Amino acid sequence: MNKQQLDHLDLLEAEAIHILREVAGQFDRPALLFSGGKDSITLVHLALKAFRPGRFPFPLVHIDTGHNFPEVIAFRDQLAAELGERLIVRKVEDSIQKHHLTDPKGKYPSRNPLQTYTLLDTIEEFEFNACIGGARRDEEKARAKERIFSHRDDFGQWNPKNQRPEMWNIYNGRIRKGENIRVFPISNWTELDIWHYIRREKIELPSIYYTHRRPCVELPGGQLLAVTPFITVEPTDTVVEAEVRFRTVGDATCTAAVRSTARSIDDIIQDIIETRISERGATRIDDLISEAGMEDRKVNGYF
Amino acid sequence: MDILRFITCGSVDDGKSTLIGRLLFDSSSVSSDILAAIERQSRNLPEGEMDLSLLTDGLRSEREQGITIDVAYKYFSTPRRKFIIADAPGHVQYTRNMVTGASNTDLAIILIDARNGVVEQTRRHSMIASLLGIPHVVVCINKMDLVNYSKQVFHDIVADFLELRKELHFKDLDFIPVSALAGDNVVRNSVYTPWYEGPPLLEYLETVAIASDRNLSDPRFQVQYVIRPKSDDLHDYRGYAGQVQSGIYRVGDAVTVFPAGLQSVITKIEVNRTEVSEAFAPQAAVMHLADDLDISRGNTIVRSDKLPQVTQDIEAILCITDATDFRAGSKFLLQHNSALVKCAIRDIAYKLDIETYERIQQPESVRLNDLIKVRLRTAEPLAFDTYRHNRRTGAFILVHENTGQTVAGGMIQEGIEVGMNGANRGMG
Numbered sequence: 001m002n003k004q005q006l007d008h009l010d011l012l013e014a015e016a017i018h019i020l021r022e023v024a025g026q027f028d029r030p031a032l033l034f035s036g037g038k039d040s041i042t043l044v045h046l047a048l049k050a051f052r053p054g055r056f057p058f059p060l061v062h063i064d065t066g067h068n069f070p071e072v073i074a075f076r077d078q079l080a081a082e083l084g085e086r087l088i089v090r091k092v093e094d095s096i097q098k099h100h101l102t103d104p105k106g107k108y109p110s111r112n113p114l115q116t117y118t119l120l121d122t123i124e125e126f127e128f129n130a131c132i133g134g135a136r137r138d139e140e141k142a143r144a145k146e147r148i149f150s151h152r153d154d155f156g157q158w159n160p161k162n163q164r165p166e167m168w169n170i171y172n173g174r175i176r177k178g179e180n181i182r183v184f185p186i187s188n189w190t191e192l193d194i195w196h197y198i199r200r201e202k203i204e205l206p207s208i209y210y211t212h213r214r215p216c217v218e219l220p221g222g223q224l225l226a227v228t229p230f231i232t233v234e235p236t237d238t239v240v241e242a243e244v245r246f247r248t249v250g251d252a253t254c255t256a257a258v259r260s261t262a263r264s265i266d267d268i269i270q271d272i273i274e275t276r277i278s279e280r281g282a283t284r285i286d287d288l289i290s291e292a293g294m295e296d297r298k299v300n301g302y303f
Numbered sequence: 304m305d306i307l308r309f310i311t312c313g314s315v316d317d318g319k320s321t322l323i324g325r326l327l328f329d330s331s332s333v334s335s336d337i338l339a340a341i342e343r344q345s346r347n348l349p350e351g352e353m354d355l356s357l358l359t360d361g362l363r364s365e366r367e368q369g370i371t372i373d374v375a376y377k378y379f380s381t382p383r384r385k386f387i388i389a390d391a392p393g394h395v396q397y398t399r400n401m402v403t404g405a406s407n408t409d410l411a412i413i414l415i416d417a418r419n420g421v422v423e424q425t426r427r428h429s430m431i432a433s434l435l436g437i438p439h440v441v442v443c444i445n446k447m448d449l450v451n452y453s454k455q456v457f458h459d460i461v462a463d464f465l466e467l468r469k470e471l472h473f474k475d476l477d478f479i480p481v482s483a484l485a486g487d488n489v490v491r492n493s494v495y496t497p498w499y500e501g502p503p504l505l506e507y508l509e510t511v512a513i514a515s516d517r518n519l520s521d522p523r524f525q526v527q528y529v530i531r532p533k534s535d536d537l538h539d540y541r542g543y544a545g546q547v548q549s550g551i552y553r554v555g556d557a558v559t560v561f562p563a564g565l566q567s568v569i570t571k572i573e574v575n576r577t578e579v580s581e582a583f584a585p586q587a588a589v590m591h592l593a594d595d596l597d598i599s600r601g602n603t604i605v606r607s608d609k610l611p612q613v614t615q616d617i618e619a620i621l622c623i624t625d626a627t628d629f630r631a632g633s634k635f636l637l638q639h640n641s642a643l644v645k646c647a648i649r650d651i652a653y654k655l656d657i658e659t660y661e662r663i664q665q666p667e668s669v670r671l672n673d674l675i676k677v678r679l680r681t682a683e684p685l686a687f688d689t690y691r692h693n694r695r696t697g698a699f700i701l702v703h704e705n706t707g708q709t710v711a712g713g714m715i716q717e718g719i720e721v722g723m724n725g726a727n728r729g730m731g
Contacts, residue, residue, distance in 0.1 A: 004583040008385040017587035018546045021527040023598045054530040137376045144375045165624040167406040168698045174707035243433040281354045
C-alpha cells in the first residue's frame with residue numbers, strides 16, 4: 001500500500017469538487033438549489049472546499065413551499081448569514097397567485113409538485129443557466145438514470161430517452177438560450193456515504209435530524225406525520241407523542257418522521273444500517289403515487 | 304475502503320439483471336419497500352418468481368419493453384469496498400450509452416450464456432471494454448446450470464474467448480463459471496463446479512487490485528477555475544483550482560504551463576483548504592506558482608521533467624454519439640476535460656466494425672454508434688497523453704457548436720507532428 005491512498009469519502013469528495021468547479025468554469029449564471037436538508041448542506045460544505053478563500057460563484061436558492069419546518073428555515077438563514085453568501089428565497093405561495101394554481105386540498109396537502117412552477121419562474125427571473133442540486137442516484141430509480149450534467153430544454157423538461165452521453169469526467173454544459181443544465185455533484189453518494197461524511201467533516205445540521213419528542217398523526221400505513229398547521233387533524237385520527245427524527249427534510253405535509261432515539265450521528269448511522277427500508281420509502285408519501293412518479297415529475301421540470 | 308466502478312452490459316435475457324440482483328440481494332442492499340414494489344409488479348409471474356429487471360430498469364419505457372436503454376447506476380458495499388455498478392444496455396443501437404457507462408469504470412463484467420458461447424454481442428462488448436481501456440475484464444460464463452456445470456463447455460468457451468483476445472487489448476482477464484439464477488459462484492463457491500478453483504464473483508470484485516491502475520507517474524493538472532478573492536487581506540491571492548488528473552505534485556516542483564509553454568515553480572499547494580506538501584491524483588487541489596503568469600481555465604500545468612505531447616494534429620478513435628454529419632472538413636468544438644478548442648476533421652482513415660473487428664477503409668458514410676479512426680486538427684495546441692497511457696488526459700468529446708450535443712467521444716492514439724513535440728520537449 002502506498003501513502004497516496006484515498007478512501008471512498010475522499011474519492012467522492014474529489015469528484016464532487018471537480019463537478020462544482022466545472023459549473024463555475026462553464027456557466028456565467030449558476031445557482032445552488034438549497035433546501036436546508038442534509039444533502040444540500042453537504043453541497044454547501046463541498047462548495048466551501050471548492051471555492052474558498054474566494055466567494056461562491058453562485059447564490060443559494062431556496063424554493064420555499066411555505067410548508068417547511070421552522071427549525072429548517074432558521075438554520076437556512078443562519079447558515080447563509082455565517083457564510084456571507086447570497087440567499088434567494090422564492091415562495092410557492094407566490095406562484096399559486098401568479099399562475100392561478102389550485103392549492104392542493106385534502107388532509108395532507110403537498111405542494112411538492114407545485115415547486116416546479118416556482119423553480120422554473122426563478123430560473124427565468126434570474127436567467128440561471130445551471131442549477132446545482134443535491135439529488136443522489138441511490139434515492140430513486142429515475143434518478144439512477146440521470147446524468148451528472150443533466151440537460152433541460154427551454155421548458156425545463158428532462159428527456160430521459162435521449163440524454164446526452166456523458167463520458168469520462170468530461171461534462172458538456174453547452175446550451176442554447178433558455179435551456180439549462182441541472183447538475184448533481186453528489187450523484188454517486190449513498191445515504192450512508194452522506195452520513196459518514198457529515199460525521200467526518202463535523203457538519204452541522206438542523207435539529208430535526210436528531211431525536212426529539214413531537215406530536216404526530218399515525219397514518220394507516222404506520223407512518224408518522226408531524227402535527228403542524230399545514231395538515232388537518234380530525235378527532236378520529238390517532239395522534240401520538242413520539243420520540244422521532246426526520247430522515248429527510250422536505251415539505252412538512254408529505255415528509256414522514258421515523259421513530260428513533262438517535263442523539264448523535266453515530267446513532268443515526270447505526271439506525272440506517274439496521275433499518276431495511278429505503279430513505280424515500282420511509283419518508284416520502286408522494287412517491288408512492290405511481291411507479292413512475294419521479295420520472296414524470298422530472299420530465300416536467302422538477303429538480 | 305476504496306471504490307470499484309464496474310460495468311455490466313446486456314439485456315434481461317442475458318441474465319445481467321439476475322446477476323446484479325443477486326449481488327444486491329446477497330449484500331443486503333435492497334430495501335424492504337423496494338422489494339415490496341417489485342413483488343407488486345411481479346404478480347403476473349409464476350408463484351415465487353420475481354422479475355429482477357425491475358430492480359435495474361428505471362424508466363417506464365424500459366420496464367414496458369423489458370430492455371435497458373440507458374445506463375442506470377446502482378450502489379452497494381461490503382466491508383471491503385464500495386461498488387458503483389454502471390448497468391448498461393447491450394443492444395448495438397445503444398452503443399453510445401454503453402460507452403457512457405464504460406468510460407469511467409475499473410472493471411467490466413462480460414456475460415456469456417454457456418449454451419451459446421461467444422456470440423456477436425460478446426465480440427461487441429469485448430471491443431468496447433478494450434477500446435475504452437477498462438483495466439480489468441472478468442468473463443462470467445453464465446447459466447452453467449443449464450449445461451450440467453460442464454467443465455468442457457467452460458473450457459471451450461474460455462479457449463474461444465482467448466482467440467478473440469488476440470485482437471484486443473486487456474490488461475487483466477479472468478473467467479468465472481456462474482449461474483446467476485441458482486447463485487453458483489456469485490457470492491459463494493458452488494459445489495457443482497469443484498473443477499473451478501478461483502474465487503466467486505463477489506470475492507473477485509472485492510479483492511481485484513486497482514490501486515496500481517491509477518497513473519501516479521505523469522503529473523498532469525488542468526486549471527478549472529481561478530480563485531481570486533480580491534479582498535483586502537487576500538488581494539495577492541491567485542489560486543489555480545483543478546483536479547490532479549494523474550501523478551504527484553510537490554511544492555518546489557518546476558512546472559510548465561501549456562499551451563503557452565510558460566515556466567514556473569510551485570510555491571504552495573492547498574487540498575481541502577489546508578496547505579500540503581504534495582497533492583496526487585485524483586485529489587482536488589489549488590496550486591500557486593512563483594510567477595505572475597497569464598493562466599486561465601483549460602491550461603495544463605505539468606511537471607517540467609515529464610512533459611505531455613503538445614500538438615494541433617492528433618489521431619483518434621471516435622465513438623459517434625449523435626446523428627450528425629461526419630466527413631473531412633466537418634468542424635466541432637473539442638472539449639478536453641476543461642479545455643475547449645475548435646477543431647476540424649482532416650480525414651477519416653477507416654471505420655471499425657464493432658463485431659468483426661474489420662477495418663473498412665474510406666467508409667462511404669458515418670452513422671450514430673460507429674467507431675471511426677480520424678485525423679483532427681485543433682485551432683490551438685492540445686497538451687495530452689495517448690489514451691493507452693493515460694485515460695484522463697487522452698480522452699475528449701466533440702460537441703456540436705450549434706446544438707450543443709455531444710456528438711462523439713474520442714480516444715487519442717497519437718500526436719502527428721513529431722517535430723513540434725520535440726520543440727516543446729526541448730523547452731522543458
